[in-house]
Amino acid sequence: MLTQRQQTILNILVHEYIKVAEPVSSQLLAEQYDFGIHRAMIRREMRELASQGYLSQPHTSAGKVPTDKGYRFVVDAIMQEKTNQSYAAEMWEAIQQEYRATKTLKTLHFLTRSVAEASSAFALGYLKSEQMAWREGWEEILREPELKDPDCVNRFIKILDKIEDGLAEMKTPATIQVYIGEENPFVKADDFSTLIVGFRPAGEQKGVLAIIGPKRMPYERNIKLMASLSCFINSLQ
Structure with a gap:
């Protein structure tokens, strides 16, 4: 204690x-x-x-x-802290406009890119209905000192493949899941953390979005980002 x-x-x-x-x-x-x-x-x-x-x-x-x-x-x-939908409001407004124009969760590609930029981490989006995945954030993740080593980059790519396979198989989570280092259920990823959120707007198929980065990631910012994302995307009509 x-x-x-x-x-x-x-x-x-x-x-x-x-x-x-x-x-x-x-x-x-x-x-x-x-x-x-x-x-x-x-x-x-x-x-x-x-x-x-x-x-x-x-x-x-x-x-x-x-x-x-x-x-x-x-x-x-x-x-345990509460996060409201107003967090990152400008980004959500842009995503809402994209969604209204396409009325499809293929907007997930745009969403994945936006989250990668906002989190300065790597974002992986997966649309279960079409078994489609989007990877965004190479520029952001390669700035991290932990990924200056080419061997670490190669290991990270292999970890991404395993996480993508895991997202395809996992039940869509109802709440944010945070896996730190060895907690990762999909792959041995001692040096990395993964944040996962699931969503399903009205009338759409389920999707999953993950932020993946070094354990030394800004958890407070990224958790608030994912929490507000969950509130926002599930409110889309």
Whole structure:
């Protein structure tokens, strides 16, 4: 059981790591945030978080990074927050115009591209009725430092294939699903996270859309994006 202070430190450390893509030190936290305690106490709390499995320390670094358990703690807190449809309202307006013009979930291609741009991650859309898939966001995902290694890119492509197969077979989820690292049910993807939302506008076949990116993704932004997407797309007439 984490204390309130430990929860605060963990939450801030996760968000800092997402932002800077480098291990986060007690010195950085002490300089940039006021926890009301000395740096030595921050360091001690970080050690305690590590002992409980929320943080780990790369061998060559004085800082710490979140583990899957640390990310999960923060994600679960975000999932409890309410998100309304007004989030990313301009994007939804453009999608609604596209949908009204075509009256088909082939709009999913446009939607997939829009979500990739908004999330700065890779988006995969799958329309079950036609067994069609769209992949968007190569430019966005290849900017991530985790994908500078060609071997990592090749591994990512193989992971996408497995996730696409999984989306085709899975029951359309009623709520947002967030799989962090080894939680992924479709493929071994220790370095990546996947957010999945299902939808079915009135009179249309079911579709699924996933955001896929490094575990160091901006979960709060992407979860809010997917939550508002779910509200919006299911309200289309």
